[in-house]
Amino acid sequence: MRKYQQLALLLISCFSVGVLMMYKSENNRLKYVLRYVNFFGRNDAAVLRRIQNSTTAEDEERQSKWVFTKPLPVWQVIGDSFYAYSAYWKQKELVVGGEAHVIVVGKKGAVVDFRCSFDVGGRSVQGKFRFQRDAAEGVVDDKASTFTNYNFFCQVSRNFGQPKYVSFSDATSPIKRQVKLHLRHLKPAKTAAKATTTTAAAVPAGATLTEVPVRFPATICVDLVSFDVGSRFARNVDAMVQFFLFHQALGVQHFLVYNYDELPEQVVRLLERTKMHLYSLPFNFPFLQTNGTAARIRQLLQTDCLLRNVNYASFTMLLAPNELVYPNARFAGNLGKSSLQRQLRAYESETVRFELSSFAVCFDERKKLLIDNVQYDPELRSKVLLYRLELPAAQLLLPTAKGVELPLSSGFAHRYVECQQVGADGLHDWRTGVREDLMEHITQLRSEVDLLI
Known part of the structure; x- marks a missing residue:
C-alpha cells in the first residue's frame, strides 16, 4: 500500500514540475513581448485606455449617425394633391395627450379635408385633424408658385402610449386609403431660467445654463436645394470645402445636408478626412422649382431644420454653401466666458431668433481663401438667422417668435456672389x-483654415 502512495506522490510531483516548466516558458515569452512593447512606450494600461477611448468614440459615432436621420425624410403622396415630407410627434407636458406635426405641400387651390389616426402598438387611435398654412405664405409672392406650404396636425387628448406612425386619408379622393408616415419623436424640452437683463455683462457666471438639455453646441443645416449648383462657386472644390472648414473652426461638427447628392464627390472625399459629421437628407420635391419658389422651399427647409434639431443642439442655422458666418466668438461646449453660447444666452429666454447682417461679397476664384475676398456690394443686403433651440418646438415656429438683430460687433455673415452688375455706389471694403x-x-x-487647405 505504501508503494502505491509513493508512486502517486511521484506522479503528482512530475505533473507539478511539468506545469511549472510550462508556465515558466510562457512567462519568458510574455516578458520578451512586453520588453518590445515597452520599448515603444506602449504599456498595458495605455493600450487599455486607448481601446476604451476608441470604443467610446465608436459608440458616439454610431449613435450620432441616426440622431438626425431616423426616420429618413422623403416626399410621399398622402392625397390627390398633397405630399408630406417629415412627421414629428410631440408629447404634451402640462396636459395629457399629444400631437403630430407634419410638413406638407399641396397643389395651389386644392381643398384640404383629411382624416388622421395613430398606430400605437398595432392598434389604431383616431385623432383630430387641423392644418395651418405656413406663416410665410402671406409674405411670399403667390404668382410665382403652383404649390402651398402647410403644417398638418393630428391631435389626441388622451395618453395611448408612444405612437410609431401617423396615418392620413384624403376625404376628397375617390380612392379611400390611409397613408402611414413614420414619426420622429421630439423629447420634452426643458427651458432655461429667464434672464433678468439683456446684456452679457450683467449675467452672473454659471447662471442656470445647465438646465438646458442639449447635446451639441451648434449644428448647421446646409441648403443644396435652392443653391445654384451650376455657379462658379459650386464648381470650385476649395470654396465648397472651406464652407465646412470655417464653420468647423467655430466649433460646429454636425452638418445636415439637404439634397446631399448634389454635394460634389471630391468635396465629400476631402471632408471624410476630418472629424466632422455629415448627415444626408434627401429632398425629392414634387413640384417645379424656379427662382420664384426659392423662398417657399427655403421656408420648408427651415421648418424641418428647427424641428429636427430641437433637443439635440443649442443653436442651429440654415445656410447655403456660399454663406459663411463670422461671429466674434466660437461655439464652445464648455460655455466659457468668451463663447458665443454664453453671449447669446444673456438675452431673454423668449428670444429665439438672432439676425446677422449679411454682405454680398464678390467671389474671386484666384483667391486661395474666401476670407481674402474683401470687396462687397452695399446695395445687396440680406440677413442670416441663428436660432436658439431652448423653447418648445411650437413656439420656435410661431410668426410672433421674438427676434433680435445683432450688432456688427457681435458678428456678421458673407454671401459670396458673382459681381457682374454693381450698384451705383460701387464696391466697398468690408474690413473698414x-x-x-x-x-x-x-x-x-x-x-487655422489655411493650414488645412
Missing part, C-alpha cells in the same frame, strides 16, 4: 467697418 478684436478673431480662423 469691423472692430479690431473681431478682425483678430477672423484672422485667427483664417490661419
Whole structure:
C-alpha cells in the first residue's frame, strides 16, 4: 500500500514540475513581448485606455449617425394633391395627450379635408385633424408658385402610449386609403431660467445654463436645394470645402445636408478626412422649382431644420454653401466666458431668433481663401438667422417668435456672389467697418483654415 502512495506522490510531483516548466516558458515569452512593447512606450494600461477611448468614440459615432436621420425624410403622396415630407410627434407636458406635426405641400387651390389616426402598438387611435398654412405664405409672392406650404396636425387628448406612425386619408379622393408616415419623436424640452437683463455683462457666471438639455453646441443645416449648383462657386472644390472648414473652426461638427447628392464627390472625399459629421437628407420635391419658389422651399427647409434639431443642439442655422458666418466668438461646449453660447444666452429666454447682417461679397476664384475676398456690394443686403433651440418646438415656429438683430460687433455673415452688375455706389471694403478684436478673431480662423487647405 505504501508503494502505491509513493508512486502517486511521484506522479503528482512530475505533473507539478511539468506545469511549472510550462508556465515558466510562457512567462519568458510574455516578458520578451512586453520588453518590445515597452520599448515603444506602449504599456498595458495605455493600450487599455486607448481601446476604451476608441470604443467610446465608436459608440458616439454610431449613435450620432441616426440622431438626425431616423426616420429618413422623403416626399410621399398622402392625397390627390398633397405630399408630406417629415412627421414629428410631440408629447404634451402640462396636459395629457399629444400631437403630430407634419410638413406638407399641396397643389395651389386644392381643398384640404383629411382624416388622421395613430398606430400605437398595432392598434389604431383616431385623432383630430387641423392644418395651418405656413406663416410665410402671406409674405411670399403667390404668382410665382403652383404649390402651398402647410403644417398638418393630428391631435389626441388622451395618453395611448408612444405612437410609431401617423396615418392620413384624403376625404376628397375617390380612392379611400390611409397613408402611414413614420414619426420622429421630439423629447420634452426643458427651458432655461429667464434672464433678468439683456446684456452679457450683467449675467452672473454659471447662471442656470445647465438646465438646458442639449447635446451639441451648434449644428448647421446646409441648403443644396435652392443653391445654384451650376455657379462658379459650386464648381470650385476649395470654396465648397472651406464652407465646412470655417464653420468647423467655430466649433460646429454636425452638418445636415439637404439634397446631399448634389454635394460634389471630391468635396465629400476631402471632408471624410476630418472629424466632422455629415448627415444626408434627401429632398425629392414634387413640384417645379424656379427662382420664384426659392423662398417657399427655403421656408420648408427651415421648418424641418428647427424641428429636427430641437433637443439635440443649442443653436442651429440654415445656410447655403456660399454663406459663411463670422461671429466674434466660437461655439464652445464648455460655455466659457468668451463663447458665443454664453453671449447669446444673456438675452431673454423668449428670444429665439438672432439676425446677422449679411454682405454680398464678390467671389474671386484666384483667391486661395474666401476670407481674402474683401470687396462687397452695399446695395445687396440680406440677413442670416441663428436660432436658439431652448423653447418648445411650437413656439420656435410661431410668426410672433421674438427676434433680435445683432450688432456688427457681435458678428456678421458673407454671401459670396458673382459681381457682374454693381450698384451705383460701387464696391466697398468690408474690413473698414469691423472692430479690431473681431478682425483678430477672423484672422485667427483664417490661419487655422489655411493650414488645412
